[in-house]
Amino acid sequence: MSFAVEANCDGLVGPTHSYAGLSPGNLASEKNAGEASNPRAAVLEGLAKMRRLAQAGVPQFVLPPHERPFLPFLWSLGFEGSDAEVLETAWRQAPAFAAAACSASSMWAANAATVTPSVDSADGRVWLSPANLVSNLHRSLEPGQTGAILRRLFPDESYFAVPPALAPTAHLADEGAANHVRLCAAHGEPGVNLFVYGRDAWERWDGRFPARQTREASQALARRSGAHGAVFVRQAKAAIEGGAFHNDVVCVGTRECLLYHEQAFEDVAAMQAAVRAAAEGLFEPAFVEIKAADLPLADAVSSYLFNSQLLELPGEDRLVLLAPIETQENPRARAAAEALASSNGPIGRVEYVDVRQSMRNGGGPACLRLRVVLTPDELEAANQAQRLDAVLHGRLEDWARRRYRDRLPPADLADPALLDETRAALDELTQILDLGDGFYPFQRFD
Numbered sequence: 001m002s003f004a005v006e007a008n009c010d011g012l013v014g015p016t017h018s019y020a021g022l023s024p025g026n027l028a029s030e031k032n033a034g035e036a037s038n039p040r041a042a043v044l045e046g047l048a049k050m051r052r053l054a055q056a057g058v059p060q061f062v063l064p065p066h067e068r069p070f071l072p073f074l075w076s077l078g079f080e081g082s083d084a085e086v087l088e089t090a091w092r093q094a095p096a097f098a099a100a101a102c103s104a105s106s107m108w109a110a111n112a113a114t115v116t117p118s119v120d121s122a123d124g125r126v127w128l129s130p131a132n133l134v135s136n137l138h139r140s141l142e143p144g145q146t147g148a149i150l151r152r153l154f155p156d157e158s159y160f161a162v163p164p165a166l167a168p169t170a171h172l173a174d175e176g177a178a179n180h181v182r183l184c185a186a187h188g189e190p191g192v193n194l195f196v197y198g199r200d201a202w203e204r205w206d207g208r209f210p211a212r213q214t215r216e217a218s219q220a221l222a223r224r225s226g227a228h229g230a231v232f233v234r235q236a237k238a239a240i241e242g243g244a245f246h247n248d249v250v251c252v253g254t255r256e257c258l259l260y261h262e263q264a265f266e267d268v269a270a271m272q273a274a275v276r277a278a279a280e281g282l283f284e285p286a287f288v289e290i291k292a293a294d295l296p297l298a299d300a301v302s303s304y305l306f307n308s309q310l311l312e313l314p315g316e317d318r319l320v321l322l323a324p325i326e327t328q329e330n331p332r333a334r335a336a337a338e339a340l341a342s343s344n345g346p347i348g349r350v351e352y353v354d355v356r357q358s359m360r361n362g363g364g365p366a367c368l369r370l371r372v373v374l375t376p377d378e379l380e381a382a383n384q385a386q387r388l389d390a391v392l393h394g395r396l397e398d399w400a401r402r403r404y405r406d407r408l409p410p411a412d413l414a415d416p417a418l419l420d421e422t423r424a425a426l427d428e429l430t431q432i433l434d435l436g437d438g439f440y441p442f443q444r445f446d
């Protein structure tokens with residue numbers, strides 16, 4: 001039996017974290033639009049979550065934030081002059097584009113890429129396909145820097161493949177690992193790769209909210225990495241209408257266990273049959289369904305119970321559900337979570353984590369991390385300067401306390417001083433994480 005671990009790569013929250021209301025269909029983002037954020041609290045919450053997992057023995061990596069405000073995007077729209085002039089005119093003439101150029105949305109690393117571990121891929125390499133994120137303007141700016149970031153963390157091409165994102169068209173709309181679940185007997189064993197899509201490429205979509213993943217995008221991702229045991233399942237339209245803008249708002253899985261809401265899939269029986277067929281001879285899937293009668297979809301979405309991290313931790317014989325504190329605060333969600341742990345099922349206990357700043361933009365614990373199954377050699381081939389331990393955690397905490405604002409109303413995104421502050425912060429981070437010279441675009445233009 002081959003051995004592998006599931007590492008977590010979390011997106012470090014950037015200094016422009018804000019509530020600009022940029023994501024229609026993401027109810028938290030819509031509700032909190034216009035509020036002042038606290039970028040410093042946000043990055044510290046994320047770091048505390050990373051430290052918790054590192055202490056529990058899970059390999060934990062840090063993904064640097066993207067460069068924001070992203071002036072190359074504003075230049076491409078014809079804004080010219082000094083950096084301050086570009087920002088000023090963009091905010092005056094095209095505020096929606098300016099806001100997109102400032103978004104810290106790369107923190108939600110579950111949307112960075114879709115991962116196929118080496119045991120499942122056709123060429124024996126780990127495949128990390130950056131998502132094109134075309135459904136939202138601000139997120140469509142991410143794939144270029146995401147590719148560079150993943151190549152820096154996983155530089156050795158004999159182990160890792162980081163292809164370009166799928167073509168940036170609505171037909172191939174792709175939101176990465178948020179719409180993909182891998183099940184297996186053990187991380188190092190061949191798995192079942194469950195791809196969940198919201199619509200077909202040529203379908204006339206008449207939903208109130210966008211369906212952000214097409215079947216054709218999921219199929220292309222599976223085809224190019226050669227993902228073993230690929231299964232394609234349609235997300236319920238009712239789930240999207242209810243605010244599940246990604247499948248990971250209503251479903252999470254690891255090892256043999258798939259935990260999901262009754263209303264997550266268009267056809268639950270077909271999903272189960274397809275997963276069972278793909279798992280045949282490998283493992284017996286454990287389906288754990290939470291009924292709408294126990295937890296209405298609206299509570300599932302507001303509490304983000306399913307956006308928990310489902311973890312296999314060293315020394316524990318059952319899985320641990322790392323849920324957002326909002327789950328604990330919602331009586332029905334808390335009861336549902338605790339019922340899971342007190343049954344004889346695959347989940348042994350629930351733990352809660354405070355990532356409120358991210359949650360207010362619709363990003364729970366599972367959104368903040370990209371899972372990458374790695375063999376010991378692959379783990380060693382990753383950039384070790386990005387691996388979180390107590391020392392790196394301390395350095396990053398100190399950096400964040402010095403470099404981040406503790407209050408940022410969306411209007412302050414237009415402040416030219418913020419551009420200088422973020423560049424100084426990212427310059428220092430480049431050293432801390434050993435990202436190399438000229439890693440960020442602004443470092444190459446100076």
Ligand code: SUG
Pocket residue numbers: 018019020021022023026029030103105108110111139178245246248249361362363364366367
């Ligand atoms: O794409 N929010 C993100 C949240 C992503 C959560 N990810 C997962 N479920 N995996 C989104 O909707 C809001 C930004 C703003 O409104 O300023 C935002 O982009």
